[in-house]
Amino acid sequence: MSKVLFTRRLAIAAAASIFTAAVAAQEIKLGFNGDLSASPSAQSGAAGVLGIQAAIEDINAAGGINGRKLTLVIRDDQSQPPKSIQNMSELIDNEKVVAVFGPTNSGNAMAWKHIPNQKKVVSMGMIGGGTDITKSTGGDNYMFRVSMVDREQVAGLMAYAKKAGYKKVGLMAETTGFGAGGLKDMQEIAKLQGLDVSTVERFAVADTDMTSQLNKMKAAGVDAVAVWAQGTPTGQLMRSMEKINYFPAVLSSWAADNVTFFDAAGKALSEKPIFMRTMVEASNPKQKELFERTKGKLAATSAFPFTVHGYDAVMLIAAAIRQAGGTDGEKMRAALEDLREPVVGAMKTYNKPFSKADHEALSAADFAFVKWSAGSLSRISDPVSKSLTAADFKR
Numbered sequence: 001m002s003k004v005l006f007t008r009r010l011a012i013a014a015a016a017s018i019f020t021a022a023v024a025a026q027e028i029k030l031g032f033n034g035d036l037s038a039s040p041s042a043q044s045g046a047a048g049v050l051g052i053q054a055a056i057e058d059i060n061a062a063g064g065i066n067g068r069k070l071t072l073v074i075r076d077d078q079s080q081p082p083k084s085i086q087n088m089s090e091l092i093d094n095e096k097v098v099a100v101f102g103p104t105n106s107g108n109a110m111a112w113k114h115i116p117n118q119k120k121v122v123s124m125g126m127i128g129g130g131t132d133i134t135k136s137t138g139g140d141n142y143m144f145r146v147s148m149v150d151r152e153q154v155a156g157l158m159a160y161a162k163k164a165g166y167k168k169v170g171l172m173a174e175t176t177g178f179g180a181g182g183l184k185d186m187q188e189i190a191k192l193q194g195l196d197v198s199t200v201e202r203f204a205v206a207d208t209d210m211t212s213q214l215n216k217m218k219a220a221g222v223d224a225v226a227v228w229a230q231g232t233p234t235g236q237l238m239r240s241m242e243k244i245n246y247f248p249a250v251l252s253s254w255a256a257d258n259v260t261f262f263d264a265a266g267k268a269l270s271e272k273p274i275f276m277r278t279m280v281e282a283s284n285p286k287q288k289e290l291f292e293r294t295k296g297k298l299a300a301t302s303a304f305p306f307t308v309h310g311y312d313a314v315m316l317i318a319a320a321i322r323q324a325g326g327t328d329g330e331k332m333r334a335a336l337e338d339l340r341e342p343v344v345g346a347m348k349t350y351n352k353p354f355s356k357a358d359h360e361a362l363s364a365a366d367f368a369f370v371k372w373s374a375g376s377l378s379r380i381s382d383p384v385s386k387s388l389t390a391a392d393f394k395r
Helices: 003-026 042-061 081-094 106-112 114-119 150-164 177-193 211-219 231-243 259-265 285-297 301-324 329-336 383-387
Strands: 028-034 070-076 099-101 122-125 143-145 169-174 200-203 224-228 249-252 273-277 368-373 376-379
Touching: 028 042, 028 081, 028 301, 042 070, 042 285, 042 301, 070 081, 081 099, 081 106, 081 114, 099 301, 106 114, 106 177, 122 301, 122 329, 150 177, 150 224, 150 249, 150 273, 150 383, 169 177, 169 211, 177 200, 177 224, 200 211, 211 231, 231 249, 231 259, 259 301, 285 301, 301 329
Parallel strands: 028 070, 028 099, 099 122, 122 143, 169 200, 169 224, 224 249, 249 273
Antiparallel strands: 273 368, 368 376
16 A cells, blocks of 8 residues: 555545544533333333433424434343442443433432433433432532422322222332332321321332231231232232232332333232323323334333333423533533423423422322223223312422
């Protein structure tokens, strides 16, 4: 090879490298940090990622944000807090993402929420419902969410229990951050409703026999059980009820909408719990279009709401970047707290969804009472749920 030819090729390679670097510099990096493989909720994480990717595709197809394309960096935290903390630091410090979505499990968010607050990088939750995730710990708060909120669910379930006239409500929860947070909410809101919740029991996520705890509930005269756990252990709880032929009313966290619950409980027992979720099935045109795009990749169609939340989470972040005039974290946070223009999502159109004091885009007014019926999720429309008004929801 002649020296001239070698020099020419070297110059071409260098130019290509500079061009690639310039394109990369123009991209806006977003991150996802959540469980995609380990816990019973992993399919929810995977469904959420599908929604994030769909929104990015739509935004990029429309020219990006001020001409800049969006990209997504995905990290699986395997439901482990130490791994989730490591992922968060890597995404912010090494990948230079301007916002992070997730996590799948509430306990992991509680383990690392100090990081986005310290680094001034927005975290937009779209799966984990732990009440304290978005609560300020002092100073500016970079934790936002567009998904279910445990305390809002509990407000609905305890209002239902009060209106239904249950005399004694037993509380059960798994021994995780998710379970502990839900139990705290249930105890506090039950007290506000004046409900007798003196019987409290716990179980591990991997437990398959809860008959000992249930026998205590039965002996105490409990006529309704409120349970805060992931799908699989909630299914095992139903199996344990069957073993001792004890079937009080069951009010559950929305993890009962997960197919892991249905698989663990079986078709007949799965129909017993009542729970809440943000939607039952794709209903508006945008949801239907999104469902058709993603249904082939969903582990179960019951996980589709997380796809919707993932989609809307990106749309809210995109709106913040546009209003902020760039990706500066402080300006993005301030923009989210005072979004001037409506944001059209798949769930709904968001009109000023956040404020400085409230970082939740959804509330109990956006939820529906649901249960399994004949292998599918269906909206409950019984006399109790129909009679509930805003005044019944105590927080």
